[in-house]
Structures are given as C-alpha cells and as structure tokens.
Amino acid sequence: xxxxxxxxxxxxxxxxxxxxxxxxxxxxxxxxxxxxxxxxxxxxxxxxxxxxxxxxxxxxxxxxxxxxxxxxxxxxxxxxxxxxxxxxxxxxxxxxxxxxxxxxxxxxxxxxxxxxxxxxxxxxxxxxxxxxxxxxxxxxxxxxxxxxxxxxx
Numbered sequence: 001x002x003x004x005x006x007x008x009x010x011x012x013x014x015x016x017x018x019x020x021x022x023x024x025x026x027x028x029x030x031x032x033x034x035x036x037x038x039x040x041x042x043x044x045x046x047x048x049x050x051x052x053x054x055x056x057x058x059x060x061x062x063x064x065x066x067x068x069x070x071x072x073x074x075x076x077x078x079x080x081x082x083x084x085x086x087x088x089x090x091x092x093x094x095x096x097x098x099x100x101x102x103x104x105x106x107x108x109x110x111x112x113x114x115x116x117x118x119x120x121x122x123x124x125x126x127x128x129x130x131x132x133x134x135x136x137x138x139x140x141x142x143x144x145x146x147x148x149x150x151x152x153x
Contacts, residue, residue, distance in 0.1 A: 013059040020060055028072035035075050062122050078151045081144055082123035085133040087113040
C-alpha cells in the first residue's frame with residue numbers, strides 16, 4: 001500500500017509500472033500457491049483480478065498490464081465479470097459510507113467517471129461479461145450464475 005500511496009502523491013510512469021509489477025507478482029503467487037490447491041471442479045471467485053487494473057492506470061496501457069500478467073503465468077479466469085455501476089450512483093454510495101470517499105487513487109469525481117469509462121471499455125474490448133450494479137442484487141447474481149453455467153456446462 002505504501003507504493004500506491006507514493007504513486008498517488010507523486011504520479012509517474014515508473015511508479016505506476018512498479019505498482020503494476022507488484023500486483024502481477026501477487027497474482028502470480030496466488031496462481032501458483034493457492035489456485036493450484038483447489039479441487040479441479042471448483043468455482044473460484046476472485047475480486048479485482050487483473051481487470052481492475054484497467055480502471056486505475058493513467059500511463060500504463062491495459063494491454064501492457066495483460067502482457068505483464070501473462071509473462072508471470074497469472075492464471076486466466078474462465079469467466080471475467082466486470083461489475084460496473086454508473087459513476088453518479090457509485091460516487092454517491094461511496095460518499096454515504098461511514099469512511100466516506102477514502103480512496104487513495106481517485107480523489108475527484110471526474111477521475112472516477114474516466115476510470116469507469118476505461119473499465120467499461122476494457123470489458124467490451126475483451127468480451128468479458130458486463131454486470132450492471134445499479135439494480136437489485138438478485139439480478140446481478142442471476143447474471144453471474146448464468147455465465148458460470150455456460151462455462152461449467
């Protein structure tokens with residue numbers, strides 16, 4: 001987290017690359033030491049695998065991030081689900097939390113909108129499942145379960 005905080009205070013391509021490398025190394029470790037120990041017929045849900053990097057990078061392209069993860073043999077999920085909420089709704093939800101808008105990377109609403117758009121574009125570009133998070137949770141769950149059945153069936 002110290003590296004992310006440093007990047008927030010002093011943005012640079014080198015620091016951003018270092019953050020991407022750190023995340024890729026962490027994913028690689030999880031791929032080798034955790035995922036390999038799971039039963040073969042398991043459904044493993046991983047929050048913020050490498051798709052989330054698409055939203056938070058300013059100078060590193062998502063193609064570079066994917067390549068970095070591939071070079072480190074990070075496991076590719078069977079189903080990618082991009083959970084997206086309209087920026088105004090997610091900003092209001094974050095502001096309403098007891099800790100408020102406590103993020104380190106995004107400080108302004110305009111940055112939040114831009115990150116949401118970048119993430120939606122990455123989801124579309126890579127053919128991932130887009131799951132909207134503005135409605136009932138049951139609707140989102142049904143959508144994700146249907147996608148799991150597609151790959152499991």
